């Protein structure tokens with residue numbers, strides 16, 4: 181009786197909704213009811229948006245972003261500076277930087293971080309794709325916008341080594357070759373952050389990177 | 395730039411997901427990414443389940459339940475006792491009772507509670523449909539499974555009055571007519587509930603409705 185309270189079609193919908201991040205069985209039922217009660221205003225357009233996503237959404241073969249075109253909207257945006265490449269771990273990081281509108285550059289999504297304990301090695305990330313892009317000689321700066329975690333920093337170091345290795349080789353075939361500038365995000369006290377709530381590592385970094393008071 | 399971070403198709407999906415109860419703009423983005431990254435395992439079946447819901451799901455014309463058939467799975471279930479009618483405010487309450495497998499009866503969904511302040515009167519609820527069902531003389535008991543709120547109790551009183559009015563009329567045309575038994579859910583300390591956390595109203599009700607210790 182309880183297994184098919186609402187008929188098999190709705191139960192199936194609830195079961196799938198319950199697999200979305202942040203939803204559980206209870207909230208999935210609430211969402212399903214809300215969808216059904218707002219059929220024309222919500223269920224129909226959401227169903228249609230999902231159908232479009234199924235048909236059109238893909239991973240950009242250039243940068244690893246997710247979009248309905250490949251190369252993606254960002255890669256084909258001519259108002260961006262293609263000589264600056266922001267390297268991120270995940271598409272969600274790319275979206276976060278874009279939402280903040282902090283830089284008008286190109287991106288490269290690694291698809292994770294090096295994590296030997298979890299069996300994630302260089303070949304599991306899109307590092308080869310990054311080196312292919314930098315080999316063309318059109319990129320002047322790489323901003324390693326990885327998370328301030330051990331894995332993020334390990335990955336940043338690995339990529340830096342690979343880029344320096346590549347720079348040496350490119351210099352051999354072209355003595356005029358200028359190596360790519362590699363930078364990383366500044367670490368410190370977040371805006372609005374209270375020192376009391378920050379960990380020692382952040383505080384140490386904030387002290388070490390201290391700047392003249394303006 | 396920031397308005398179309400992920401291309402219009404994905405932005406539209408995110409915007410619709412953000413309208414689901416319990417989700418905000420941030421979690422909607424996380425859900426969209428999760429869907430796209432798990433295209434075959436989640437996005438495709440969920441999209442299909444929504445399409446089926448759009449096409450098939452409807453409100454049962456007998457009881458007000460939501461199902462892919464009308465009369466619904468519950469109304470056509472011959473193993474249920476059709477002489478007992480559980481009156482609930484919302485489909486979610488019907489589902490909650492069914493999940494708990496506490497009664498094998500028929501249901502009637504009111505679609506809300508009387509709330510003069512919000513402009514909800516008797517005609518806005520499915521009370522006429524309830525009286526039409528009880529007029530047939532096949533229902534012996536009505537369980538008013540409304541919420542233990544002021545609005546729920548007001549609604550219960552109103553329905554009780556209407557049913558007693560109807561019983562009088564039915565008795566006129568048929569002196570052998572037996573009035574319907576009307577009951578409501580017991581109030582008290584919930585199982586596992588700690589007295590310390592309960593409000594005064596619940597405690598008062600629990601004392602008043604106290605029973606001999608078994």
Ligand SMILES: [Zn+2]
Nearest residue numbers: 240243252255
């Ligand atoms: Zn791209």
Ligand SMILES: [Zn+2]
Nearest residue numbers: 454457466469
């Ligand atoms: Zn029904």
